[in-house]
Amino acid sequence: MGNDGTTLSSGPAEPYTALIVERRGAAAFVRLNRPQRLNALDWGMRLELERLWAELAHDGGLRCVVVTGEGRGFCSGADMSDLAAERRPNGPSVHEELSFVPGWQLDVPVVVGVNGVCAGGGLHFVADADIVVAAASATFLDPHLYVGQVSGIEPPSLALRLPLPVISRLTLLGRAGRMSASDALAAGMVSEVVADAELEARLAEIAAVLETASPTAMAATKRVLRNLEWSVVGKAMQEGWETVQDHWSHPDAVEGPRAFIERRPPAWGDRPHVRGDR
Numbered sequence: 001m002g003n004d005g006t007t008l009s010s011g012p013a014e015p016y017t018a019l020i021v022e023r024r025g026a027a028a029f030v031r032l033n034r035p036q037r038l039n040a041l042d043w044g045m046r047l048e049l050e051r052l053w054a055e056l057a058h059d060g061g062l063r064c065v066v067v068t069g070e071g072r073g074f075c076s077g078a079d080m081s082d083l084a085a086e087r088r089p090n091g092p093s094v095h096e097e098l099s100f101v102p103g104w105q106l107d108v109p110v111v112v113g114v115n116g117v118c119a120g121g122g123l124h125f126v127a128d129a130d131i132v133v134a135a136a137s138a139t140f141l142d143p144h145l146y147v148g149q150v151s152g153i154e155p156p157s158l159a160l161r162l163p164l165p166v167i168s169r170l171t172l173l174g175r176a177g178r179m180s181a182s183d184a185l186a187a188g189m190v191s192e193v194v195a196d197a198e199l200e201a202r203l204a205e206i207a208a209v210l211e212t213a214s215p216t217a218m219a220a221t222k223r224v225l226r227n228l229e230w231s232v233v234g235k236a237m238q239e240g241w242e243t244v245q246d247h248w249s250h251p252d253a254v255e256g257p258r259a260f261i262e263r264r265p266p267a268w269g270d271r272p273h274v275r276g277d278r
Helices: 043-056 080-084 120-128 164-177 181-187 196-210 215-247 252-262
Strands: 019-024 027-032 064-069 073-075 110-114 117-119 131-135 139-141 192-194
Touching (some): 019 043, 027 043, 080 252, 110 120, 110 196, 131 196, 139 164, 181 192
Parallel strands (some): 064 110, 110 131, 117 139
16 A cells, blocks of 8 residues: 555556545545546446455555545446446355445445436445535436346345435436435435535545544444344345346346447337236
C-alpha cells in the first residue's frame, strides 16, 4: 500500500485499468473507471474488484473503503455485451456472485458515493454499503425486466433499506420507475444527499470520522450487522440468484441485451405456463 495520494495496484506487473484506487490516510478511495460506458460492470471490472478486496482484506492499517464512479455516472449495471454473450456464474452461492462488492469481503465500513446514474447491478453497491451518500443529480433505476433479465438479487438485497411497495415500483417499472436522489433519501435508500460539488468533500469527512473508531470494535460491530442482514434476507437472496440462473436458458435473456445493443425493440418469447397459473 502506498501513502496518502498514491495509486494502489495488485502488484508491479498488473495495475488496475477499470478502477482508480487511491490511499488517503487509512481510507481506500475506489473509483469505478469505465466512464465511456457509465461504469458498466463487465467481466474485467468484476475481476479487478474481487482482486482489490482480497488485497485490502490483508491490510491491517485500513479503516474504511469509499466507492464512487468516474465521470457522469456511478454504475449503469451489467455491461450489455457481457449479457448478450454466454453467461457464466461466478459461483453457486450468492456471496460468490456478489464478490465484486466489498461488504462481505472486508471488516471495515463501506461508504458509497453515488455521483450519477445507478442502475441494475449498480444497486448492489448501494445495498452492500454501510453508508450511502448521493449527489443531488443521482438517479436510481432497475431496468432488468426490460432487457430480458430477472431482477432476482436486487429486490431482497434492498429489503432492509426500502419498503416492499417501493421495491416493487422500482423493479417492475424499469426506467419509468426511476428514483431521484431526494426520493431515494425519503424512502431510506440513501443516508444523505449533498450538492454535486460537495460529494467528494462529504465522503472524505465521513472517512475521517470512521478512521477514529476502535478498529477491533468496528470489525466486531460490522460482523453483527452483516449477520443480522443475512438472517433477514439471505435465504431470499440465494433463491433469487438461483432464479436468475434458471432464466439464462430462456431466449429473452439474450434477446433483451441484443435488442438494446442494436437499438431496436425486443421480440419477447411467449410467457410459459408456470406454477400457480389457472
